[in-house]
Amino acid sequence: MTQTSRPFLPFVKPEIDEETIQGVVDVLRSGWITTGPQNQQFEAELSEYFGGRPVRAFNSGTCTMEIALRIAGVGAGDEVITTPMTWVSTANVILEVGATPVFVDIDPVTRNMDLNLLERAITPRTKALMPVYLAGLPVDMDRLYEIARAHKLRVIEDAAQAVGASWRGKRIGSFGDLVSISFHANKNVTSIEGGALVMNNEDEAELARKYRLQGITRTGFDGMDCDVLGGKYNLTDVAARVGLGSLRRIESITDRRRELARLYFDAFEGGAAVRLGVGLPVKNFADSNWHMFQIALPLDNLSLTRAEFMAQLKERNVGSGVHYPALHLFTLYRGRGFKEGMFPHAERFGASTVTLPLFPGMSADDVAHVVKSVDEICEQYGHNR
Numbered sequence: 001m002t003q004t005s006r007p008f009l010p011f012v013k014p015e016i017d018e019e020t021i022q023g024v025v026d027v028l029r030s031g032w033i034t035t036g037p038q039n040q041q042f043e044a045e046l047s048e049y050f051g052g053r054p055v056r057a058f059n060s061g062t063c064t065m066e067i068a069l070r071i072a073g074v075g076a077g078d079e080v081i082t083t084p085m086t087w088v089s090t091a092n093v094i095l096e097v098g099a100t101p102v103f104v105d106i107d108p109v110t111r112n113m114d115l116n117l118l119e120r121a122i123t124p125r126t127k128a129l130m131p132v133y134l135a136g137l138p139v140d141m142d143r144l145y146e147i148a149r150a151h152k153l154r155v156i157e158d159a160a161q162a163v164g165a166s167w168r169g170k171r172i173g174s175f176g177d178l179v180s181i182s183f184h185a186n187k188n189v190t191s192i193e194g195g196a197l198v199m200n201n202e203d204e205a206e207l208a209r210k211y212r213l214q215g216i217t218r219t220g221f222d223g224m225d226c227d228v229l230g231g232k233y234n235l236t237d238v239a240a241r242v243g244l245g246s247l248r249r250i251e252s253i254t255d256r257r258r259e260l261a262r263l264y265f266d267a268f269e270g271g272a273a274v275r276l277g278v279g280l281p282v283k284n285f286a287d288s289n290w291h292m293f294q295i296a297l298p299l300d301n302l303s304l305t306r307a308e309f310m311a312q313l314k315e316r317n318v319g320s321g322v323h324y325p326a327l328h329l330f331t332l333y334r335g336r337g338f339k340e341g342m343f344p345h346a347e348r349f350g351a352s353t354v355t356l357p358l359f360p361g362m363s364a365d366d367v368a369h370v371v372k373s374v375d376e377i378c379e380q381y382g383h384n385r
């Protein structure tokens with residue numbers, strides 16, 4: 001075993017700068033700590049970032065997607081098409097509003113929903129499409145909206161991982177239908193927990209505001225009324241201030257992530273891992289925001305399991321993660337009739353993927369150490385070379 005005195009490198013590490021920490025202290029001392037001026041400012045700066053489209057902030061990416069489905073009028077009897085290769089919340093919110101999730105397998109290269117399979121999944125009950133941009137790599141957005149228009153479908157983009165990503169020079173979120181993002185601690189822009197929805201018009205934004213807080217209309221205490229069933233989804237001003245600090249650094253965050261991804265590709269080139277058949281992500285430095293760097297292990301060529309592989313990484317002080325097991329194989333979804341073999345590409349990727357460390361505070365030396373570790377393990381446990 002390699003002797004190493006390096007500190008443990010987590011696969012992701014949120015970084016809150018000093019200016020933001022001071023800003024949070026100011027909010028805490030201001031006397032207004034829940035949804036208020038910071039939330040308004042956060043929404044205003046998000047809207048500016050997304051080309052002036054209306055934006056409302058919420059306390060999670062999950063509830064943001066659920067509210068988007070409600071705004072799109074998705075409910076009982078409707079089908080929503082999405083991918084099984086995502087965080088489980090994407091499908092859970094479809095169930096939450098009473099609709100039925102319909103899965104389409106992934107393209108094994110992009111690891112996103114295969115748009116060539118999408119049209120076959122559309123039925124008269126299909127109401128919306130819910131694409132996911134895994135690791136911040138968008139799908140072919142032209143094709144996606146072409147299909148949506150042709151079949152008169154709403155699109156709820158699960159762009160949770162895609163803040164800072166773009167498509168042909170246009171920011172994800174600055175165009176399209178309803179675009180949902182997440183500010184969970186591990187996302188490129190974070191408010192610790194939180195989310196935001198980019199919408200088409202002020203009517204949708206007003207509806208979002210109502211769904212966010214008990215359906216209350218704006219009429220003051222005497223004339224208070226509630227006219228839709230809303231929930232409790234508002235973002236605190238403390239969280240909004242954290243989000244503002246993070247959003248204001250988005251350009252440098254994305255640039256740094258792209259640099260680190262490039263270093264990964266360079267370091268992997270010609271090494272034992274690649275020779276053994278380790279799958280690398282699509283080399284896309286124009287559109288992707290490099291939310292994650294996910295490899296796919298060639299398990300047939302390795303004499304250890306993924307869990308053992310990850311334990312080997314940990315012994316070398318390298319953290320890693322799994323994003324994600326194919327969600328149709330979770331008990332909840334098996335109970336709804338899904339099983340092995342239905343989405344083979346998602347299943348294979350879900351069973352073999354490992355997320356390597358990638359966050360702006362990492363050094364080039366960290367990347368070199370990660371790749372050296374992966375190469376070493378492949379060298380030691382690989383066959384078929």
Ligand SMILES: *Cc1c(COP(=O)(O)O)cnc(C)c1O
Pocket residue numbers: 060061062063086087089090132158160161182183184193194195
């Ligand atoms: C993070 C994430 C979500 C959910 O966001 P939360 O803020 O954790 O609720 C949904 N979909 C994807 C693809 C995500 O990565």
